Amino acid sequence: MKRFLAKLPSTLLAPGACKGSAVRAAAAALARPHLAASCARGAFTPVASVHTQPAGQAAGSSVDADEIQRFSRTAAEWWDPHGQYELLHRMNPVRIKYVRDMLQQFGGPELARAEATTAAPFAGLRILDIGCGGGFVSEPLCRLGATVVGADASNENIQVATTHYRRDPALARGPGSIDYRHTTAESLVEQEEQFDVVVALEIIEHVNDPKQFVRTCSQLVKPEGMLIFSTINRTPASYLFTILLAEHLLRWVPVGTHTHDKYIMPEELELYLKMAGCQPLDVSGMGYNPLLKSWTLVSKSQPGNLEMNYILAARKSIL
Amino acid sequence: MRCAPGGLTRCDATSAKSPFLANKTIALIEAGDLMRTPALESGTFANRASSITPGSARFLQGLGVWDAIEPKQAYTRMVVWDSESDGRVDFDAYSHGAGAAAMPEGHGPAIAWMVQNHLIQHQLAECVARTPSIVLFNESKVHSIVRSESSGLPVVSLDRGEPIECQLLVGADGLHSKVREYAGIESIGWDYDQHGIVATLAVEDDGTGNDTAWQRFLPTGPIALLPDVQQLAPGYSSLVWSTKPAIAAKLTKAAPEVFVELVNAAFHNPVADIDFLGSQVQADGSIADGVDIAGEASWGRERARGQDSGERMPPRVVGVQPKSRAPFPLRLRNSTSYVYERTALIGDAAHTTHPLAGQGLNLGLADARALAASVSDAAQAGGDVGGADALGAYAAARFASGAAMLAAADGTSRVFGGLVPSQLRGIGMRLVNGSARAKALLAAVASA
Numbered sequence: 001m002k003r004f005l006a007k008l009p010s011t012l013l014a015p016g017a018c019k020g021s022a023v024r025a026a027a028a029a030l031a032r033p034h035l036a037a038s039c040a041r042g043a044f045t046p047v048a049s050v051h052t053q054p055a056g057q058a059a060g061s062s063v064d065a066d067e068i069q070r071f072s073r074t075a076a077e078w079w080d081p082h083g084q085y086e087l088l089h090r091m092n093p094v095r096i097k098y099v100r101d102m103l104q105q106f107g108g109p110e111l112a113r114a115e116a117t118t119a120a121p122f123a124g125l126r127i128l129d130i131g132c133g134g135g136f137v138s139e140p141l142c143r144l145g146a147t148v149v150g151a152d153a154s155n156e157n158i159q160v161a162t163t164h165y166r167r168d169p170a171l172a173r174g175p176g177s178i179d180y181r182h183t184t185a186e187s188l189v190e191q192e193e194q195f196d197v198v199v200a201l202e203i204i205e206h207v208n209d210p211k212q213f214v215r216t217c218s219q220l221v222k223p224e225g226m227l228i229f230s231t232i233n234r235t236p237a238s239y240l241f242t243i244l245l246a247e248h249l250l251r252w253v254p255v256g257t258h259t260h261d262k263y264i265m266p267e268e269l270e271l272y273l274k275m276a277g278c279q280p281l282d283v284s285g286m287g288y289n290p291l292l293k294s295w296t297l298v299s300k301s302q303p304g305n306l307e308m309n310y311i312l313a314a315r316k317s318i319l
Numbered sequence: 320m321r322c323a324p325g326g327l328t329r330c331d332a333t334s335a336k337s338p339f340l341a342n343k344t345i346a347l348i349e350a351g352d353l354m355r356t357p358a359l360e361s362g363t364f365a366n367r368a369s370s371i372t373p374g375s376a377r378f379l380q381g382l383g384v385w386d387a388i389e390p391k392q393a394y395t396r397m398v399v400w401d402s403e404s405d406g407r408v409d410f411d412a413y414s415h416g417a418g419a420a421a422m423p424e425g426h427g428p429a430i431a432w433m434v435q436n437h438l439i440q441h442q443l444a445e446c447v448a449r450t451p452s453i454v455l456f457n458e459s460k461v462h463s464i465v466r467s468e469s470s471g472l473p474v475v476s477l478d479r480g481e482p483i484e485c486q487l488l489v490g491a492d493g494l495h496s497k498v499r500e501y502a503g504i505e506s507i508g509w510d511y512d513q514h515g516i517v518a519t520l521a522v523e524d525d526g527t528g529n530d531t532a533w534q535r536f537l538p539t540g541p542i543a544l545l546p547d548v549q550q551l552a553p554g555y556s557s558l559v560w561s562t563k564p565a566i567a568a569k570l571t572k573a574a575p576e577v578f579v580e581l582v583n584a585a586f587h588n589p590v591a592d593i594d595f596l597g598s599q600v601q602a603d604g605s606i607a608d609g610v611d612i613a614g615e616a617s618w619g620r621e622r623a624r625g626q627d628s629g630e631r632m633p634p635r636v637v638g639v640q641p642k643s644r645a646p647f648p649l650r651l652r653n654s655t656s657y658v659y660e661r662t663a664l665i666g667d668a669a670h671t672t673h674p675l676a677g678q679g680l681n682l683g684l685a686d687a688r689a690l691a692a693s694v695s696d697a698a699q700a701g702g703d704v705g706g707a708d709a710l711g712a713y714a715a716a717r718f719a720s721g722a723a724m725l726a727a728a729d730g731t732s733r734v735f736g737g738l739v740p741s742q743l744r745g746i747g748m749r750l751v752n753g754s755a756r757a758k759a760l761l762a763a764v765a766s767a
Binding site: 081089090093100120139142169 | 340471700708
């Protein structure tokens with residue numbers, strides 16, 4: 001591991017990326033079962049736990065208590081198409097199509113299912129949507145046939161997602177289904193859960209220890225299964241657009257939604273994946289057109305295509 | 320499940336053959352009998368033909384129905400001219416057309432194809448019958464539409480059977496749309512002080528193969544002659560004549576030979592002659608004693624021959640098919656929105672325009688095409704087919720163009736009505752006619 005890191009300029013490394021926090025977080029989670037369900041991994045934790053949780057413990061894991069509170073407060077707004085999550089809503093089609101494309105392109109025999117069709121390409125696949133929030137990634141995955149587990153550490157988010165899921169009778173008709181769980185990635189590892197695909201979309205920039213988060217996610221994927229991450233690159237451009245412009249000037253999203261230091265460069269994410277025994281397959285930039293109000297993949301030939309938002313697919317190697 | 324009550328565009332909205340929608344079921348609700356093919360014998364309203372643009376034809380071809388619609392008559396030229404100025408646009412699909420890529424497969428350049436409506440309906444009904452995912456509720460009247468308290472989905476109750484709850488409700492149910500009423504969407508617009516008259520005419524074979532659409536602006540409204548497909552012969556054309564209601568009433572009642580003379584005069588005589596001839600026809604369609612309509616019309620043409628520009632003119636009309644004349648009021652309506660929660664309006668439910676050149680049908684088909692694409696797109700990304708994303712994309716694609724088309728149709732109509740000085744109209748026409756680019760642009764728009 002050290003050898004890999006030594007090759008990288010130090011600026012590429014996220015703060016806290018190689019401080020052994022992974023081990024500490026896992027140990028903490030195992031040692032304190034009441035916290036395992038609430039904070040050992042992900043970005044999110046139930047508010048109640050946040051309040052009772054000693055500050056020092058959160059700092060040692062990948063959880064960030066402030067992040068959890070921030071998103072729990074706004075739980076009710078998840079499904080407002082013109083609310084603060086409008087940009088994320090609009091990002092959905094390109095992200096879901098990316099998952100489709102990657103599975104089609106790189107899926108391999110391990111992910112091939114006899115029941116899969118064009119209309120329900122994920123039929124027969126068990127997919128984890130980690131940090132599912134209000135559920136707007138889980139629902140499309142379900143419509144496309146997947147057996148989804150939507151996990152979030154915020155109980156409010158799980159309530160919102162569950163309520164919304166029940167509103168649409170078409171989702172209940174199958175072949176897909178969603179099992180929303182107020183839990184964390186670490187707990188799922190502990191329960192020895194295994195998935196064909198793990199998607200972690202717009203979540204890793206909110207965790208304290210991205211390297212450990214990637215490792216935990218990889219542990220949840222079956223050999224030859226797939227991981228999909230999407231996040232924001234740590235560049236001057238991403239600061240300018242996602243924080244200065246989107247938060248402070250245009251107020252598209254609330255001030256404080258993002259922390260620039262926590263953004264992750266594609267090289268870092270690919271490195272974490274390799275360290276966790278996964279093989280990166282593709283990384284593509286995503287661009288937003290404010291006039292059309294739509295996101296698209298940015299052509300790989302375009303210079304700076306990964307400067308801002310990007311999405312990445314990796315395969316879990318046979319260990 | 321989606322459902323779609325509707326008119327002629329009804330089948331198209333629902334039979335979009337996207338593999339992304341393969342697991343969706345469509346309930347098609349039809350008040351009439353969709354499977355009934357109107358009788359073909361002469362004397363029925365066989366004059367209901369439409370001019371199908373290349374864009375609509377490609378859509379129908381994608382549904383697998385276009386090639387089965389026979390006969391169809393392509394027209395490759397369109398001549399539009401003005402009775403009060405020397406303005407004239409001569410548009411040729413070969414030199415100014417939209418290009419082969421815009422045409423349906425297997426067809427050369429054309430401005431449009433004349434097709435009889437009942438043939439389109441028949442082929443679409445066949446398409447519905449062979450598509451297992453469409454459940455047809457034939458001869459079923461919509462009793463009520465309500466929003467489900469628990470799910471928020473529209474629930475359609477028919478005059479019999481179980482109510483239908485759907486993810487997306489598509490209103491293709493025409494001018495007095497019940498779906499629009501359910502959605503609380505307002506329809507705004509007005510009736511023109513004009514009526515249209517349609518008729519099937521026998522025309523002299525002028526050796527050109529009847530390949531041209533003719534339209535002349537008169538002070539009272541435009542008169543158009545389109546190649547007809549009904550008789551499989553170059554000797555027949557369809558007439559669409561928009562004029563004042565009082566004149567329309569006379570034209571409908573006039574004896575066939577008088578009607579034929581009036582149509583010829585409307586295409587070939589100076590405006591003063593047309594006014595005079597029209598005034599000789601009584602309200603009941605009879606002719607004032609001692610007036611020789613044919614003689615007067617012919618004399619007027621002789622006198623005007625001196626000013627003949629030598630341009631090609633429409634073929635002479637020699638007869639009108641019995642009972643083919645029908646008048647109808649011209650109206651324009653546009654809904655203030657085309658979408659509502661889990662609801663989309665298409666075709667006449669969304670907008671009603673006058674039937675010049677079959678614009679209403681082409682608009683409706685374009686709506687259906689856009690809605691199918693939006694819904695398919697949403698489904699591909701696992702989206703809700705009745706969700707805000709899918710409907711927002713449909714509204715964005717169609718609302719502006721629907722409104723623009725209506726504004727244009729209304730604009731032309733008002734020009735016809737005499738609000739714009741004919742000299743300006745003439746100048747505009749000369750500008751268009753002189754510019755290959757303007758013609759190419761028109762072609763691209765018209766063939767969409």
